[in-house]
Amino acid sequence: MDERQAIVDLIPRLRRYARALVGDRSAADDLVQDTLERAWVKFHLYRGGTDLRAWLFTVMHNVHVNRVRAQRPTDVLTDDLPEVAQRAAQGDSLMVRDMDRALARLPEEQREVLLLVALEDMSYEEAARALGIPIGTVMSRLSRARERLRTTMLEIPASTKLMVVK
Amino acid sequence: MSSELPITEADLQAYIDGRLAQGRRTEIEAWLATRPDEAERIAQVRSQRDNLRALYDPVLGEPVPERLARVAQRGPRPRGIALAAGWVALGAVAGVLAGWQLHALQDARKPLLSEGASIARSAAVAHATYSPEVRHPVEVAADQQAHLVAWLSKRLGAPVRAPVLDAVGLSLVGGRLLPGEGDPATGPQPAPVAQFMYQGSKGQRVTLYVRTETRDHGETAFRFAREGSVSVFYWIDRKFGYALSSSDLDRAELLRLANLVYRQLNP
Numbered sequence: 001m002d003e004r005q006a007i008v009d010l011i012p013r014l015r016r017y018a019r020a021l022v023g024d025r026s027a028a029d030d031l032v033q034d035t036l037e038r039a040w041v042k043f044h045l046y047r048g049g050t051d052l053r054a055w056l057f058t059v060m061h062n063v064h065v066n067r068v069r070a071q072r073p074t075d076v077l078t079d080d081l082p083e084v085a086q087r088a089a090q091g092d093s094l095m096v097r098d099m100d101r102a103l104a105r106l107p108e109e110q111r112e113v114l115l116l117v118a119l120e121d122m123s124y125e126e127a128a129r130a131l132g133i134p135i136g137t138v139m140s141r142l143s144r145a146r147e148r149l150r151t152t153m154l155e156i157p158a159s160t161k162l163m164v165v166k
Numbered sequence: 167m168s169s170e171l172p173i174t175e176a177d178l179q180a181y182i183d184g185r186l187a188q189g190r191r192t193e194i195e196a197w198l199a200t201r202p203d204e205a206e207r208i209a210q211v212r213s214q215r216d217n218l219r220a221l222y223d224p225v226l227g228e229p230v231p232e233r234l235a236r237v238a239q240r241g242p243r244p245r246g247i248a249l250a251a252g253w254v255a256l257g258a259v260a261g262v263l264a265g266w267q268l269h270a271l272q273d274a275r276k277p278l279l280s281e282g283a284s285i286a287r288s289a290a291v292a293h294a295t296y297s298p299e300v301r302h303p304v305e306v307a308a309d310q311q312a313h314l315v316a317w318l319s320k321r322l323g324a325p326v327r328a329p330v331l332d333a334v335g336l337s338l339v340g341g342r343l344l345p346g347e348g349d350p351a352t353g354p355q356p357a358p359v360a361q362f363m364y365q366g367s368k369g370q371r372v373t374l375y376v377r378t379e380t381r382d383h384g385e386t387a388f389r390f391a392r393e394g395s396v397s398v399f400y401w402i403d404r405k406f407g408y409a410l411s412s413s414d415l416d417r418a419e420l421l422r423l424a425n426l427v428y429r430q431l432n433p
Contacts, residue, residue: 004238004241008230008239011230011234011238012225012227012228015225015226015228015230015234016222016223016225016226019225020218020222029231029233029234033233036234036237036238036240040240040242040243041243043242099217099221100221115218117183118214118215118219119218119219119222123185124185139176139179142179143175143176143178146182146211146214147211150207150210150211150214153214154210
């Protein structure tokens with residue numbers, strides 16, 4: 001029963017997801033670290049033979065939600081988040097910064113669904129299980145996240161637009 | 167036979183994610199061919215998906231930070247650890263009530279306790295709670311030392327002694343009894359814990375936390391831990407676990423002191 005190696009092998013994927021989820025590199029790695037710690041504490045709840053990756057993402061989701069709640073006592077997951085300043089730029093690429101900023105403007109719950117599906121390549125069923133929500137909710141959040149990300153990116157000045165088909 | 171199912175937003179999402187069966191995909195493509203606006207929107211979302219991957223996939227190739235690899239290799243935690251964590255939370259509440267900033271101890275980022283380190287954590291919490299006290303740092307003052315030692319020995323169920331540290335400029339302020347770790351509902355009644363407090367001429371404070379061990383662990387080496395601003399040297403010596411804590415002494419000074427305490431307790 002050595003899940004240790006399996007978990008070590010999954011770290012890069014956890015990091016990728018966390019980076020896109022919280023933006024800042026060290027904050028993302030903190031999230032991964034807390035997730036790994038939590039996973040070992042809760043390991044007796046993991047049923048061997050089932051999907052370890054999905055389980056770890058569930059743990060990460062719980063850790064993340066708790067942190068977001070702790071950081072913001074009031075529920076601000078609304079449509080008019082202010083320009084988000086706490087997400088550090090990741091490099092000099094404008095595309096990175098714009099995408100990163102546009103992602104940060106998504107409500108937490110939409111961002112999670114979008115990243116699990118689009119980045120982590122989870123099926124809708126897997127994403128629903130990882131987040132503990134019905135599949136219909138996955139579909140509606142996914143659709144809203146994509147639409148919102150799309151319109152946000154279109155608002156960004158023309159020089160940095162990703163794609164304009166016309 | 168081609169189905170005439172209406173095309174839903176969910177279909178379009180699944181189309182974007184490449185999760186449709188061939189037949190349905192062809193239907194969607196035919197549908198989009200007659201709706202340029204919709205086709206453009208779908209194309210934008212598809213490129214958004216590609217861009218996300220292009221932006222964040224490089225993280226997969228980054229070297230894994232050492233701290234993460236270490237945690238991943240740690241292995242499952244014994245179930246009992248949760249109890250220790252609960253006691254830390256309790257101690258933290260007490261600390262806040264005592265008006266002491268315990269934020270460093272509550273830092274969720276900190277690695278969780280290992281079993282041996284729980285005494286260090288508990289001792290640090292107790293130190294942070296009582297050492298700033300001006301009027302009531304101890305329950306029984308040093309002028310009643312005989313009573314103090316007899317009382318604590320009785321409550322701990324084993325003879326405890328308060329080391330004499332006047333030679334290094336620390337005088338005994340007194341001591342107090344603290345609740346032990348463990349859950350009376352599930353385990354044996356936790357034995358209480360003793361705390362002796364010492365003070366130097368400049369007001370610097372050092373506490374010695376003494377707990378009885380349920381099992382004889384033999385002896386361990388001195389171990390050092392830092393909990394927020396509190397430095398702790400701890401060790402186990404047969405039936406007792408000891409932790410020496412201070413926010414005022416540096417590591418080397420505290421180690422010298424730990425050696426002195428150890429020698430006094432094991433003449």
